[in-house]
Structures are given as structure tokens and as C-alpha cells.
Amino acid sequence: xxxxxxxxxxxxxxxxxxxxxxxxxxxxxxxxxxxxxxxxxxxxxxxxxxxxxxxxxxxxxxxxxxxxxxxxxxxxxxxxxxxxxxxxxxxxxxxxxxxxxxxxxxxxxxxxxxxxxxxxxxxxxxxxxxxxxxxxxxxxxxxxxxxxxxxxxxxxxxxxxxxxxxxxxxxxxxxxxxxxxxxxxxxxxxxxxxxxxxxxxxxxxxxxxxxxxxxxxxxxxxxxxxxxxxxxxxxxxxxxxxxxxxxxxxxxxxxxxxxxxxxxxxxxxxxxxxxxxxxxxxxxxxxxxxxxxxxxxxxxxxxxxxxxxxxxxxxxxxxxxxxxxxxxxxxxxxxxxxxxxx
Amino acid sequence: xxxxxxxxxxxxxxxxxxxxxxxxxxxxxxxxxxxxxxxxxxxxxxxxxxxxxxxxxxxxxxxxxxxxxxxxxxxxxxxxxxxxxxxxxxxxxxxxxxxxxxxxxxxxxxxxxxxxxxxxxxxxxxxxxxxxxxxxxxxxxxxxxxxxxxxxxxxxxxxxxxxxxxxxxxxxxxxxxxxxxxxxxxxxxxxxxxxxxxxxxxxxxxxxxxxxxxxxxxxxxxxxxxxxxxxxxxxxxxxxxxxxxxxxxxxxxxxxxxxxxxxxxxxxxxxxxxxxxxxxxxxxxxxxxxxxxxxxxxxxxxxxxxxxxxxxxxxxxxxxxxxxxxxxxxxxxxxxxxxxxx
Numbered sequence: 001x002x003x004x005x006x007x008x009x010x011x012x013x014x015x016x017x018x019x020x021x022x023x024x025x026x027x028x029x030x031x032x033x034x035x036x037x038x039x040x041x042x043x044x045x046x047x048x049x050x051x052x053x054x055x056x057x058x059x060x061x062x063x064x065x066x067x068x069x070x071x072x073x074x075x076x077x078x079x080x081x082x083x084x085x086x087x088x089x090x091x092x093x094x095x096x097x098x099x100x101x102x103x104x105x106x107x108x109x110x111x112x113x114x115x116x117x118x119x120x121x122x123x124x125x126x127x128x129x130x131x132x133x134x135x136x137x138x139x140x141x142x143x144x145x146x147x148x149x150x151x152x153x154x155x156x157x158x159x160x161x162x163x164x165x166x167x168x169x170x171x172x173x174x175x176x177x178x179x180x181x182x183x184x185x186x187x188x189x190x191x192x193x194x195x196x197x198x199x200x201x202x203x204x205x206x207x208x209x210x211x212x213x214x215x216x217x218x219x220x221x222x223x224x225x226x227x228x229x230x231x232x233x234x235x236x237x238x239x240x241x242x243x244x245x246x247x248x249x250x251x252x253x254x255x256x257x258x259x260x261x262x263x264x265x266x267x268x269x270x271x272x273x274x275x276x277x278x279x280x281x282x283x284x285x286x287x288x289x290x291x292x293x294x295x296x297x298x299x300x301x302x303x304x305x306x307x308x309x310x311x312x313x314x315x316x317x318x319x320x321x322x323x324x325x326x327x328x329x330x331x332x333x334x335x336x337x338x339x340x341x342x
Numbered sequence: 343x344x345x346x347x348x349x350x351x352x353x354x355x356x357x358x359x360x361x362x363x364x365x366x367x368x369x370x371x372x373x374x375x376x377x378x379x380x381x382x383x384x385x386x387x388x389x390x391x392x393x394x395x396x397x398x399x400x401x402x403x404x405x406x407x408x409x410x411x412x413x414x415x416x417x418x419x420x421x422x423x424x425x426x427x428x429x430x431x432x433x434x435x436x437x438x439x440x441x442x443x444x445x446x447x448x449x450x451x452x453x454x455x456x457x458x459x460x461x462x463x464x465x466x467x468x469x470x471x472x473x474x475x476x477x478x479x480x481x482x483x484x485x486x487x488x489x490x491x492x493x494x495x496x497x498x499x500x501x502x503x504x505x506x507x508x509x510x511x512x513x514x515x516x517x518x519x520x521x522x523x524x525x526x527x528x529x530x531x532x533x534x535x536x537x538x539x540x541x542x543x544x545x546x547x548x549x550x551x552x553x554x555x556x557x558x559x560x561x562x563x564x565x566x567x568x569x570x571x572x573x574x575x576x577x578x579x580x581x582x583x584x585x586x587x588x589x590x591x592x593x594x595x596x597x598x599x600x601x602x603x604x605x606x607x608x609x610x611x612x613x614x615x616x617x618x619x620x621x622x623x624x625x626x627x628x629x630x631x632x633x634x635x636x637x638x639x640x641x642x643x644x645x646x647x648x649x650x651x652x653x654x655x656x657x658x659x660x661x662x663x664x665x666x667x668x669x670x671x672x673x674x675x676x677x678x679x680x681x682x683x684x
Contacts, residue, residue, distance in 0.1 A: 040586035041383055096684060099672055101443065101476075101604050108598065109605030134443075135671040198671070205479075217675040244382035248590035254594050256450065262443050263451030266667035279670060287678055316684050321608035323679055328611065328621060329477040329540070330441055331676050333559040336629055338673070339664055342438060342658050 001104055002280035011241065014048040014234070019059040019080060020051045021179075024201055026264065027248070030130040030257040031075040046074060046242055057286065066231045067124050074229040075130050079161030084123075085302045089161045090311050091127060093114050093224035095294035100132035100223035102256055102322045107225075110318045115311050126235050128250040130226040131257025136218035136281055137202065139195030140211035142186060145282065148289040155204055157194040162297050163220035169293035179205070185209040195220075199268035200261065208277040215280050218251035219290050224256065325329065354584065356414035356576070358389040361401040361422060362396045363521075366543055368606065369568055372472040372599040373417040375634035376570065380594060388584055408573045409466050411587055416571040417472050421503030426465075426538035428643045431503045432653050433458050433469060435566035437636035441659065442474035442565035442600055444664045449567070457653050463655070468577050470592040472568040474600025478560035479544065481537030482553035484528060487624065490631040495588055505562035506640050507528040521547070528552040537562075541610035542603065550619040551630045557622050561632050568599065 016035065020027050024064055031050045039047050051057035062074035063081050078091035092113075106112035107129065120127055145151065151169035153277060158164045164174050174190055185191035187210045194211065195218065196202045208214065228250050235243065282290075302309035326332075350434045358377065362369050373392045382387050391586045395401035404416035405423050419435035432454075440448055448454035449471065462469055487493065494513035506516050517533055527533035529552045536553065537560065550556065569590050577585065615621060624632075644651035668674075 037586060037590060041590055043581075043583040096679065096682070099675065101600065102590060104597065104601040105604035135675045137670070139452065199667075215670075216670045217678070219675065219678070222672070222675045222679070239385075241385040244379060248379060248383055248587075248594050251593040251597050252590050255446065255597055258443065259446040259450040262447035262664070265626040265671070266663035269667055269670065270663070281674065291682055318605075319684055321394060321612070322591075322604070323684070324609055325541075325608035326676060327680065328479070328558045328565070329607070330559075331673075331680070332623065333441065333477045333561065333564045334562070334676075336559070336667060336675050337438065337564070340438070340633055342661055342665070 011044075012042075012046045012238075013201045014046075014074035015051065015056065015283055016048050016075060016228075017051045017053075017056045017062045017065060017071050019053055019062055019076040022199075022270075023052075023204060026200060026257060026260050027075070027131075027133070028052065029226075029255040030226065030258065033256050034130070034249045034253040037252045038245055041249060042242070046245060050075075062229065063123055063125070066229055069124075069231065070118045070235065072231045072234040076227060076229060077160060077224060078227050078229075079159075079224075080129075082161055083118075086162060086305070087119050087308050087311060090315060091120075091225065091227055093161065093221040094293055094312075094315075095163050095166050095220045095297070097146055098319055098322070100134050100225075102319065103132060103223050103225050104129065104317045106315060109302070111314050112318075115314060119307065119311070120229070121232065124232045126230040126232045128228045129231065129248065129254040130228045130250065131254040132226070132261070133221065133224045134258065134261050135223055136196075136221040137192055137198050137214035138197075138218045140186070140207040141193040141213040141215060142189065142203070142211045143192070144213055144214060144280065145286060147283055148286050151286070151289075155190070155192045157185075157191060159195060159221075161220070162294070162301070164291060164295040165297045165300075166220070169288055169296060178180070183207065183210060193219055198261065198265050199272055200264040201271055208272055212278050213274060213280055214272065215282050216276045217282070219282070219287060220294075228253075353386075354384075354388045354580075356388075357393065358390050358415035358417060358520065358570075358612050359393045359395075359397055359398045359404045359407060359413050360416070361404055363396075363416040366539075366547065368542060368602050369417070369473075370394065370477070371602065371674055372568060372595040376417075376472070376591045376595040379594045381472055383587045383591060385478070388587060392417075394573060404571065405465055405467070406482065408571055409550060409666060411466075411573065411575065414573045414576040418569060419566060419568075420469075420569050420571075421501075424503055427461075428647070429461050429650050431632060432657060433567065433569055434460075434564040436654075436657075437508050437562045437639070438633055439564055440661055440664070442476050442567075444661065445474060445565050445567050446471065447664070448657060448660045453656050454660075457656060461649065461653070462571070465573065466574045468572040468574045470570045470572065470589065471596040472570045472592065473596040474548045474568070474603070475539055475563065475566045476600065476603050477540075477565055478563040479537075479540050480557035480560045481535055482528070482544070482549040483555040484531065484553045485534070485537040486555055486622065487557060487628060489625055493628070493631075496625050497532070497534045498529075499533060501537060501563075503562070504636070504643070507639045507642075508562070508632060508635040511633055511638060525549065525552060539566075540603065540607050541614055542606040545610045545614055548590075550617055554618060554620050554621055556614065556619045557624050561624070561629060563634075570595075570633060577627060611636070
């Protein structure tokens with residue numbers, strides 16, 4: 001027969017590698033929402049396959065894989081890459097940093113996204129939010145933390161970022177181990193504590209059975225933004241229409257992740273408390289020691305890197321305005337709401 | 343010559359009417375962002391023209407216009423329509439209700455959107471968020487409000503929703519007048535007070551010059567969600583691809599509006615204070631009287647409408663969990679952040 005006169009519209013197939021396992025369904029779900037939305041928006045002409053940590057590469061290989069054009073996208077926590085450059089932390093969370101909404105505001109209507117994308121360009125990355133974990137918990141401890149002294153020598157599994165440097169100043173001994181080994185190490189006592197995310201994610205790992213003291217707030221993650229890292233070369237090659245689809249699918253995914261955390265965390269927290277988790281606020285001297293150590297860490301990085309200093313100072317100036325406004329708006333409103341029975 | 347063999351792909355042209363003037367660039371801007379994103383996503387094949395209040399119809403005519411298929415979309419504050427049914431308020435803000443993030447969570451991962459769209463169906467409406475004003479201020483007053491007694495006989499311009507019913511119980515005499523006449527009425531003293539939104543929007547109207555006492559927090563709008571109302575018949579007739587474009591363009595617009603308010607409000611507040619605005623917290627007895635009056639209003643509507651009661655109780659159950667979790671997460675974190683100098 002005659003060759004068909006109509007050619008199928010060129011299809012685009014991207015690959016996204018996540019630094020997270022599927023079991024973290026809040027975070028990993030953002031990549032799935034992104035992928036599904038992109039497919040819907042394009043009527044199937046633009047697809048992005050989604051791969052959990054380890055499927056295509058190790059969890060922390062995703063930045064290199066974008067740089068060498070192995071993948072077109074990643075879903076990650078930028079602070080995993082402070083070993084490359086401490087500036088990565090500002091794309092995610094720093095100690096005593098921004099909350100979820102403050103981060104969105106700094107990124108999209110402050111200088112945040114612009115400054116970060118200028119920095120990311122050297123890694124062939126364009127960034128967009130994948131959502132926010134919201135304020136995290138301060139982790140699980142086998143014994144009570146009654147003062148900052150109790151952190152001395154504490155063997156703790158820590159997430160990424162500048163927080164580890166602040167904790168080291170407080171005497172915490174960071175332990176590196178795969179997530180799958182943490183439960184047993186806490187049970188045996190070769191590990192004293194671990195931090196993770198918040199009630200919904202933490203509950204699945206069962207830490208309450210082996211480290212019942214659950215401290216708050218996670219002062220190192222007042223709101224951790226997960227990011228979609230996009231291969232800049234691949235993104236620049238897209239049509240305006242396809243670029244808009246990537247951006248819009250990202251907005252759908254980011255809104256969804258944050259709302260999901262907010263909806264699911266309280267219910268998980270109630271279950272954890274019913275299962276004998278002991279909720280404890282960090283003592284004030286621990287918070288103060290953490291703040292002092294963190295500010296020293298920022299000072300050290302500022303002394304080494306003018307680019308770090310520029311971004312840090314921009315973020316703090318924005319934060320100061322946010323903290324001022326918060327006193328007259330949501331924080332004040334929330335203060336009253338804690339006193340009434342709705 | 344021969345007729346062209348290729349037909350242009352069917353174009354869709356929608357119209358969106360806003361209940362707001364262009365001068366409210368935060369809120370109105372959400373419709374513009376929606377429209378621009380929809381055009382980009384569709385490569386110009388799906389366009390939605392955006393019309394300010396009064397262009398196609400009066401600001402509060404938009405629900406009727408969707409019901410009689412005059413327009414395909416509206417951008418509005420659902421609580422403007424509590425005259426039709428008090429349930430509309432839950433799609434926007436109710437006294438002592440949800441904050442911005444809580445509203446997103448209830449809507450998208452609680453029962454909120456499902457319950458509201460079941461209700462809206464009788465008006466031929468499908469809803470989606472257009473963004474949130476975040477916690478509003480409590481308005482501008484010519485004289486200090488030292489106790490709840492000072493509200494007795496106060497002539498005040500009020501926004502929509504159930505709040506007016508609570509204020510009436512406190513003795514406030516609601517004044518209906520166009521926004522453009524408020525400044526002069528305050529100057530003359532025929533009006534004692536007005537509430538509006540927050541620093542960024544309020545500043546443009548110059549109220550600080552004629553009513554210098556600026557009270558907080560706006561307990562009737564802990565977070566007011568603006569909504570895109572979509573003509574259900576028109577939406578149902580769209581392809582899956584075009585439906586996804588409407589949803590995704592909405593997500594882009596909603597994220598943008600909330601971030602814009604958060605970024606712009608603090609800077610406007612500082613300018614207002616520099617221009618002699620006197621910031622004052624509502625006295626506790628005013629907050630308590632407002633809370634009591636509001637709960638009475640909710641009780642009255644619940645007694646009249648099982649559907650109102652069902653939605654109200656669902657929202658409050660969700661809110662109780664949110665308030666519990668807030669104590670251990672962002673509220674606790676923010677409490678500490680108010681005590682340090684970043």
C-alpha cells in the first residue's frame with residue numbers, strides 16, 4: 001500500500017532519576033505526579049519515565065548524571081550535594097532557615113530562584129520546586145536529651161547539608177549508614193539517634209519501637225524543599241510549549257506534595273503517640289546551642305566563598321522581613337488558635 | 343487555487359470574568375497568569391480572555407453568568423455568594439478557619455474539594471484554587487479599639503461571608519459602599535472603620551491617612567482562598583488533554599499568587615509603619631467575643647442546613663488535627679524564630 005502521508009508528531013522521551021525510594025510516597029509521588037501530568041498535558045507526546053534511587057544510578061549520582069547528559073531530570077534534595085559546593089543547601093534547607101511558604105516566596109518572588117539557577121548553571125541544571133516536606137521533626141533518640149551536654153558523643157545518623165557541621169560542633173558523632181540498617185543499629189545500641197523527616201514518613205520505619213523519644217522542632221529543616229533538577233541543555237532545546245508543560249507539571253506536583261504532607265502528618269503523629277512515642281520539645285539550651293553553632297558554620301562558609309555569602313545574606317534579609325510580617329499575620333493568628341477549642 | 347487540505351486545529355476560546363479590578367494585581371494577576379499559561383501550554387490553541395469586574399458584568403454577577411453559560415470561568419471569592427447559600431463561605435474563608443496551607447491540604451488531600459464540588463454542581467461549577475491571600479489584617483480604624491465595647495455602633499465596611507453576621511452580634515453596623523467611596527467616608531467620619539486585605543493591597547488605597555489604627559490579626563480570614571470557578575458543562579466537554587491544561591494552569595497561578603502575597607506584604611507593611619500607621623493587636627476580649635459570636639453563627643447555620651453542618655464539621659475535624667500538628671512543627675519552629683536575630 002501507499003506510505004502513510006501523515007507522520008506521527010515527534011515524541012519526546014525523558015528520564016527522571018530520584019534520590020529516593022518508592023516507599024517515600026510523599027516525595028517520590030511528586031515525580032509520579034509530574035510524569036503523569038506531563039503526559040496528560042501533551043496528549044502522550046511528551047513522556048518522562050520515573051526511576052527510584054538505585055534503578056539507574058545510586059541516589060546521589062543524579063547531579064553527575066545530569067551534567068554528563070545521562071538523564072534529563074532528577075528529583076532530589078539539593079543539600080545532598082554540599083560536598084560539591086555548600087551553596088546547594090540553599091536550594092533545600094539550612095539550619096534556622098525558611099519555612100515552606102517563605103521558601104516559595106523567596107524562590108518565586110524574591111531572588112532565590114534566580115540566584116540558585118545562576119549557581120546551578122555550572123552543573124547544567126535548571127531548577128524548580130517539587131514540593132516541601134514542611135517543618136520536620138528533630139529525630140528519634142534512645143535516651144532523653146535534657147541539655148546540650150547530652151549531645152556530646154551521641155552517635156546519630158544525619159541527613160545532608162550544613163546541619164551536620166553544626167551538629168559536629170555540638171559533639172554529635174555522625175554515622176553514615178543505609179536507611180535499611182538504622183532500625184537494627186538503634187535496637188543494638190550501636191546508634192543512639194537518627195533524624196529522618198516527619199511523622200508520616202518516619203512511622204513506616206518503626207523507629208518508635210527502638211528510640212521512643214521524638215524531639216521537635218527540626219531546627220535544621222524548618223521547611224525542606226525538594227527540587228526537580230532539569231538538564232539545562234535538554235530544557236533549552238524544548239519548544240516554548242513543551243517548556244511550559246514541564247513548568248506547569250512541576251507546579252501541579254509541588255502543590256500536591258506539600259498538601260499531602262500537611263494532610264498526612266497529623267494523623268500519623270496521633271498513631272505514633274498512641275504507640276507510645278514520647279514527644280519532647282528540644283530544651284531551650286539545645287536550640288540556643290544549635291543556633292550558635294549554625295551561625296558559626298554560616299560564618300565559616302561565608303569567609304571561604306563570596307558567592308555563598310551573597311546568597312546567604314539575600315536569604316536572611318528576606319527571612320527577616322518574613323519574620324517581622326509573621327508576627328502580625330499568620331503566627332499571631334495561629335497563637336490565638338492554640339488557645340481555643342474549635 | 344485548490345482548497346487547502348490541512349484544516350487548522352479547532353481552537354477553543356473561553357472568557358473569564360473576575361470579581362476584582364485590575365488594581366488588585368495580586369488577585370487579578372492570578373487570572374492573567376492562568377490565561378498566559380493556558381495559551382503557552384496549548385501553543386495558542388486554547389485561549390481564555392480575562393475581564394476585570396464590570397467589564398462583562400458586575401463583580402458579583404459571575405456565578406449567575408456561569409449558571410446561564412455566559413462565561414466559562416470566573417475568578418472570585420466564594421464567600422461573596424453566601425446570600426445564595428452560606429456554604430459558599432467554606433470555599434474561601436470563615437471566621438477562625440483554616441490558614442493557607444491548611445486550606446490547600448483540606449481541599450486537595452482532605453474532603454474539602456470533593457465536598458465543595460458536590461455543592462457547587464448545582465450552580466454548574468467545578469472549582470480550583472487561584473491562590474490564597476494568606477492571613478489578612480483586621481482592618482483600619484479611626485479610633486482605638488480598647489475592648490469589645492468599642493465595636494458597639496461602629497460603622498464599618500465589611501467584606502463578604504459569615505463574618506458580617508458575627509460582627510453584627512458584636513454591635514458593628516455594616517456599611518455597604520463601593521471601594522472607591524471608602525476613603526472619603528473615613529475622612530468625613532461617616533464611616534469609622536473598614537477592613538480590606540493586607541498591607542500590599544491596603545497600602546494602595548491610602549487608608550492609613552484617614553484611619554491610622556491598623557489591627558491584627560484578621561480573625562475572619564486566617565487564609566482566604568480565591569477560586570477559579572469553571573463552567574462544569576464547558577469543562578466536561580473538554581478533551582482529557584485540555585482538562586489537564588486548565589488544571590495545570592490553575593496550579594501555576596495559585597502557587598504564584600500566594601508566593602507573591604508572602605513576598606510583597608512585609609515590604610508594604612514596613613512602608614505603612616514608616617508612614618505613621620499604628621499597628622495594634624486586637625485586645626484578647628475582642629478576639630474572645632469574636633470567637634464566641636462566630637461559633638454562634640456557625641451553630642445557627644448548622645441548625646438550618648444539614649449540608650452546611652456536614653461540611654463545617656468536616657473542616658473543623660481537619661482543623662483540629664492541623665492545630666495539634668502545628669504545635670510540634672511549624673508553629674513551634676516559628677516560636678523559636680521570633681526569639682533570635684538572623
